[in-house]
Structure formats: structure tokens, C-alpha cells
């Protein structure tokens with residue numbers, strides 16, 4: 664089943680000089696897929712993510728999420744759609760510092776009026792899966808970056824959104840914490856059949872995806888799929904990036 668359908672999408676930033684940031688983008692993400700988007704700086708990754716996350720409007724083309732065109736919804740319905748159908752994980756975690764870890768995680772459920780027993784059940788489930796049981800009552804300034812990102816992942820997934828959108832989720836983490844977070848996302852993708860789209864510069868993070876789509880100068884240029892092993896996939900990602908000017912070749916940090 665298609666969860667995300669992007670057809671002939673275009674974005675022109677208007678200004679003194681108009682800038683065409685995206686052109687003829689076609690992209691489909693099926694239920695349960697984990698897809699990475701990679702490309703050089705300025706290639707249009709954030710623009711694409713902003714269109715899909717309904718933060719910014721496309722100039723042309725169409726986006727459907729779970730069959731719904733979010734841009735046809737009223738302001739109020741769009742806010743509810745975003746909260747229920749989309750989960751967000753950002754580089755900067757975006758947690759509320761005055762709340763505890765648990766309060767941050769349940770925030771989307773609180774806003775939707777889910778009852779306390781159900782809330783506690785879901786927090787337990789995700790806290791266990793993400794290994795953050797022991798920090799649920801801490802404030803967010805008392806936890807590490809890796810723990811903060813795992814908290815953000817729990818918050819993004821707690822209401823079982825149709826699509827989870829992650830923007831450089833490992834950008835602020837050291838390599839060990841980054842690997843942990845990617846392993847968690849991979850696990851949640853498998854166990855919860857969560858559909859995920861990840862924008863990243865980092866080939867190691869992208870190697871946890873099942874499919875990586877490459878963007879250059881506002882157009883999708885290629886896509887590759889994970890085969891049998893992750894270090895081979897990592898090498899293919901690096902090769903593709905080098906070809907489109909994303910990054911230089913480098914030895915694999917992955918040990919299978």
C-alpha cells in the first residue's frame with residue numbers, strides 16, 4: 664500500500680530572482696518502508712522534506728499521504744492531520760525543557776485526549792524498545808544527546824503515525840550514539856511496521872535504510888536498494904554520492 668505519493672512536484676522560491684529548488688519529483692513510499700534521501704548541499708533535500716511535512720507549499724504537482732492531499736485541508740484539519748498522521752524527528756531533538764522525558768513522549772497523546780492507562784501502556788512499550796525506561800522522570804537537560812534523540816523518536820512514533828519524517832536525526836550525535844539511534848529506528852521500522860523517510864548527509868545512517876534515493880539540483884537522479892549486507896550497501900551509497908558530488912570516497916566504518 665502506498666503511504667506517500669509525490670507526483671511531478673515542483674518548488675520555485677520567489678524573490679528578486681526566482682529559484683527552482685525542485686523539479687518533476689516523483690516518489691512513492693510504501694507501507695513499512697524505510698527510505699533515505701541523500702544529495703549534496705543545496706540539492707533540495709530540506710525543501711522536499713518541508714513540502715512533505717506540510718511546512719511549505721509546493722508550487723506545482725501533488726502530494727498524498729495515506730491517500731489524503733494535506734494541502735486541500737483547512738488550517739485546523741491540517742494541524743490535526745500533522746499531529747495524527749505524521750511523526751517528526753529533528754537534528755535538534757525539539758524537546759520541551761520544562762517537561763520530563765515521559766511528558767515529552769506523551770505530548771501528542773495528551774493533545775488528542777488519549778486516556779491515562781492507554782498512555783502509560785504505550786510509553787512503557789516504546790521506552791522499553793528504546794532503552795529509556797530509567798530516564799522517564801528526568802528533565803531533558805539531565806539526559807545525553809543520544810537519550811534525547813531516542814526520546815524524540817518515541818514521541819514521533821507513540822501515536823503510530825502513517826509516516827515518520829526524520830531530518831538529520833544523527834547530526835548532533837557522536838558516532839556511537841548515532842549508531843544506537845539508527846539501530847532503534849531500524850528496529851521500530853521492522854517491529855512496528857513504521858513507514859519512515861530520512862534525510863541525511865551521513866552515509867552510515869543512510870545504510871540503515873532499505874532504499875536510498877539521490878537528489879541533485881532539485882531532481883531525483885537515482886535510487887539504490889539494500890542487498891544482503893550493510894557494508895556493501897554503504898559502499899554503494901558512497902559511490903553514488905561521489906558521482907553526484909555529495910562526498911569524497913572514504914573507507915567503510917561499518918563492521919558487519
Ligand SMILES: Nc1ncnc2c1ncn2[C@@H]1O[C@H](COP(=O)(O)OP(=O)(O)OP(=O)(O)O)[C@@H](O)[C@H]1O
Pocket residue numbers: 676677678682684702703704705706707708709710711
Ligand atoms: N526560502 C528560500 N528562498 C530562496 N531559496 C531557497 C530557500 N530555501 C532554500 N533555497 C534554495 O533552494 C536550494 C535547495 O535548498 P535546500 O535547503 O532544500 O537544500 P538541501 O539539500 O537541504 O541543502 P543542505 O544539505 O545544505 O541542508 C538551495 O539552492 C537554496 O539556496
